[in-house]
Amino acid sequence: MLREERHRYILNEVKIRNRVLLTDIAQQLAVSEDTVRRDLQQLNERGKLKKVHGGAVANSFHVYTYREDQIYAHEHKIEIATKAIQLLKDGGVLVMGGGTTNLEVARLLPEHLHLTVFTPSLPIAMQLIAHENIETIFVGGRLSHDAQIALGGETIKTFSHVKADYCFMGTGNLDATQGLTEFDWEVVQLKKAMIETAQQVVVLTISEKINSAQRFNVCPVTEIHVLVTELDLYDPRLTEFSAKGLNVL
Amino acid sequence: MLREERHRYILNEVKIRNRVLLTDIAQQLAVSEDTVRRDLQQLNERGKLKKVHGGAVANSFHVYTYREDQIYAHEHKIEIATKAIQLLKDGGVLVMGGGTTNLEVARLLPEHLHLTVFTPSLPIAMQLIAHENIETIFVGGRLSHDAQIALGGETIKTFSHVKADYCFMGTGNLDATQGLTEFDWEVVQLKKAMIETAQQVVVLTISEKINSAQRFNVCPVTEIHVLVTELDLYDPRLTEFSAKGLNVL
DNA sequence: AAAAAATATGTAAAATCGTGCACAAAACCG
DNA sequence: CGGTTTTGTGCACGATTTTACATATTTTTT
Numbered sequence: 001m002l003r004e005e006r007h008r009y010i011l012n013e014v015k016i017r018n019r020v021l022l023t024d025i026a027q028q029l030a031v032s033e034d035t036v037r038r039d040l041q042q043l044n045e046r047g048k049l050k051k052v053h054g055g056a057v058a059n060s061f062h063v064y065t066y067r068e069d070q071i072y073a074h075e076h077k078i079e080i081a082t083k084a085i086q087l088l089k090d091g092g093v094l095v096m097g098g099g100t101t102n103l104e105v106a107r108l109l110p111e112h113l114h115l116t117v118f119t120p121s122l123p124i125a126m127q128l129i130a131h132e133n134i135e136t137i138f139v140g141g142r143l144s145h146d147a148q149i150a151l152g153g154e155t156i157k158t159f160s161h162v163k164a165d166y167c168f169m170g171t172g173n174l175d176a177t178q179g180l181t182e183f184d185w186e187v188v189q190l191k192k193a194m195i196e197t198a199q200q201v202v203v204l205t206i207s208e209k210i211n212s213a214q215r216f217n218v219c220p221v222t223e224i225h226v227l228v229t230e231l232d233l234y235d236p237r238l239t240e241f242s243a244k245g246l247n248v249l
Numbered sequence: 250m251l252r253e254e255r256h257r258y259i260l261n262e263v264k265i266r267n268r269v270l271l272t273d274i275a276q277q278l279a280v281s282e283d284t285v286r287r288d289l290q291q292l293n294e295r296g297k298l299k300k301v302h303g304g305a306v307a308n309s310f311h312v313y314t315y316r317e318d319q320i321y322a323h324e325h326k327i328e329i330a331t332k333a334i335q336l337l338k339d340g341g342v343l344v345m346g347g348g349t350t351n352l353e354v355a356r357l358l359p360e361h362l363h364l365t366v367f368t369p370s371l372p373i374a375m376q377l378i379a380h381e382n383i384e385t386i387f388v389g390g391r392l393s394h395d396a397q398i399a400l401g402g403e404t405i406k407t408f409s410h411v412k413a414d415y416c417f418m419g420t421g422n423l424d425a426t427q428g429l430t431e432f433d434w435e436v437v438q439l440k441k442a443m444i445e446t447a448q449q450v451v452v453l454t455i456s457e458k459i460n461s462a463q464r465f466n467v468c469p470v471t472e473i474h475v476l477v478t479e480l481d482l483y484d485p486r487l488t489e490f491s492a493k494g495l496n497v498l
Numbered sequence: 499a500a501a502a503a504a505t506a507t508g509t510a511a512a513a514t515c516g517t518g519c520a521c522a523a524a525a526c527c528g
Numbered sequence: 529c530g531g532t533t534t535t536g537t538g539c540a541c542g543a544t545t546t547t548a549c550a551t552a553t554t555t556t557t558t
Contacts, residue, residue: 003546004301005268022504032548037505053504053555122378122387126371129394138371138399140389140407145378150387158389252536271514281538286515302545303514 001029006039007048014049014058016208021055076206076230081105083249084168084204084228090114092165095194096124098149099170101204103127109134118162118197120150120190144186151186159193167198174205174227176240178213179220188216195219202226210237221246250278255288263298263307270304296356296376325455325479330354332498333417333453333477339363341414344443345373347398348419350453352376358383367411367446369399369439393435400435408442416447423454423476425489427462428469437465444468451475459486470495 006029013020022040026033044051050059081104088094091114096102098121106127109115113133119125120139128136139162141155169191173181180203182188195201201224210229226247231238233248242248255278262269271289275282293300299308330353337343340363345351347370355376358364362382368374369388377385388411390404418440422430429452431437444450450473459478475496480487482497491497 002268002270002301002303002306004299004306033504034549035547038547122371122375125392126375126397129371129392129397132394136392138387138389138392140387140399140404143374143378143385143387145381148375148378150389155389282514283516283539284537287536 001031003039006031006036007043010036010039010043010056011048014056016212018212019055019057024055077101077104078108079230080204080206080228081108084202085109087166087200087202087226087249088113088115089165092116093118093163095119095159095162095164095167095197096121097168097170097191097194098124098147099172099204101206102168102170105168105204118159118164120155120159122148122150147184147187149187149190151190156189156193159190159197162197164198166200166202167194169194169201169203170205171209172203172205172218173209173212173214174203174221175211175213176221176244178217179222180218180224181214182216182218183214185216188218191218195223200225202228204228207231207235207237250280252288255280255285256292259285259288259292259305260297263305268304268306273304326350326353327357328479329453329455329477330357333451334358336415336449336451336475336498337362337364338414341365342367342412344368344408344411344413344416344446345370346417346419346440346443347373347396348421348453350455351417351419354417354453367408367413369404369408371397371399396433396436398436398439400439405438405442408439408446411446413447415449415451416443418443418450418452419454420458421452421454421467422458422461422463423452423470424460424462425470425493427466428471429467429473430463431465431467432463434465437467440467444472449474451477453477456480456484456486 009029010020010025013025022033022036026036029036040049040051040056043049044056047059049056077100080101084105085108093116096105096117096119102121103123106124109131111131111133115133116135116137117128118137118139119128120141122143125136125138128134139150139155139158141150142152143149144151169180172191175181180191182191203224203226207229221241221244224246226249227241228249229238238248258278259269259274262274271282271285275285278285289298289300289305292298293305296308298305326349329350333354334357342365345355345366345368351370352372355373358380360380360382364382365384365386366377367386367388368377369390371392374385374387377383388399388404388407390399391401392398393400418429421440424430431440444467452473452475456478470490470493473495475498476490477498478487487497
């Protein structure tokens with residue numbers, strides 16, 4: 001196990017759970033506690049997390065990147081992407097957010113499908129131009145170093161002129177009462193604008209992010225139309241959402 | 250086993266697994282670890298992956314494209330890029346076109362240099378966000394499938410609001426009498442708009458494209474301020490340009 | 499205050515790295 | 529074609545890094 005892998009694993013855990021225990025990680029990664037301790041020290045020095053007695057917590061000043069989680073739950077993401085693609089109709093207009101799950105969607109889009117896609121995400125745009133029948137419009141703006149997406153006023157303004165059939169929202173935390181939440185204020189603004197564009201708001205998320213919340217609110221659950229996860233349809237974690245009228249896949 | 254084969258194998262492994270162990274590869278390819286180490290070093294220098302202790306991990310900034318192997322005249326491009334970078338001043342505003350030479354510029358930009366860069370090129374934007382001190386603004390629009398850049402009216406309109414110190418123009422054909430030419434009408438429109446933004450127009454081109462012309466005219470030689478090539482300063486192919494007042498590097 | 503947990507520090511073994519060098523293969527050149 | 533240069537590869541060796549364990553110290557909990 002490379003140090004880099006451990007670091008990514010730890011950061012991902014911190015990002016999802018907001019805190020980690022040193023002993024847990026040592027066990028999960030099958031390395032000594034000393035090694036984990038050193039890892040946490042290094043990540044602490046780089047400002048990626050805040051080391052505390054017994055483990056570490058999220059650093060409130062650090063924006064957690066969307067690429068640190070690219071290795072994890074990859075199987076699930078493929079599954080989610082596959083389900084989500086089935087919602088799309090030929091000739092439709094789609095707005096895609098960032099995140100690795102949406103990247104998977106972009107990769108798995110069938111070649112024959114004709115679509116017009118608006119996206120502020122660099123990796124997703126890169127992936128989309130491989131498809132001949134997809135017209136990709138990159139919604140430009142100032143690029144965020146970590147998230148690899150365009151942010152800021154210009155980007156949001158551009159979205160306000162778009163009318164789309166679907167909006168595929170990627171990463172973010174989803175809670176039945178709090179709704180969709182984010183840790184980065186600028187991303188919140190962008191997501192709000194994207195949701196506005198679309199008739200159908202589709203949230204793609206792995207179960208880990210369900211029933212957890214971040215600092216800022218993007219929208220209530222009622223504004224979401226479809227929820228796509230890797231879970232079974234009758235999983236108890238989903239009942240609250242389907243009760244609120246969401247179409248759960 | 251050719252080096253090229255090993256490189257491909259390694260990159261493919263990285264792409265699939267997101268990480269590789271040096272010892273594994275040495276075994277799988279039946280070569281010494283030293284050789285693999287050197288391979289990883291080279292791939293690291295080219296920005297294709299990130300070398301770490303014990304192996305390598307995927308470089309999240311690298312775009313794994315299909316037309317990967319434009320390594321043609323790669324040495325020259327590095328040389329040109331290095332020269333061109335010396336023109337830049339800290340705190341400046343730069344407009345970058347597409348092309349592999351500009352991609353090289355983006356890759357080789359020194360970490361300490363503070364810049365604001367406007368570009369319509371996806372791969373270049375992808376490369377630029379790796380630099381902490383560079384603010385990248387992607388000028389969005391409809392993406393061209395083959396050129397991997399944004400084209401069309403919106404893109405051009407956005408550039409009309411930009412005032413830059415430099416404009417780095419990449420690929421294109423340059424002739425002493427015809428000036429800068431292109432074969433794609435839409436690219437011509439875009440390049441014109443980009444030239445308009447900048448006080449200094451810098452053309453980066455390998456010698457092969459000098460004294461050849463395409464169908465459409467972008468601008469006369471007189472609108473170009475600096476010409477950067479891999480050639481010696483006193484090469485006969487350049488005299489015509491320096492005679493017309495171009496600063497030749 | 500004592501017990502438990504977590505941390506800091508030192509050390510030794512193992513893995514990995516960098517460098518110089520020899521040798522072979524390939525490319526170059528007259 | 530033969531000789532030279534260049535390039536790539538493997539090996540040896542010392543230097544460095546990484547890791548796990550042992551032990552002492554600090555912090556937290558009871």
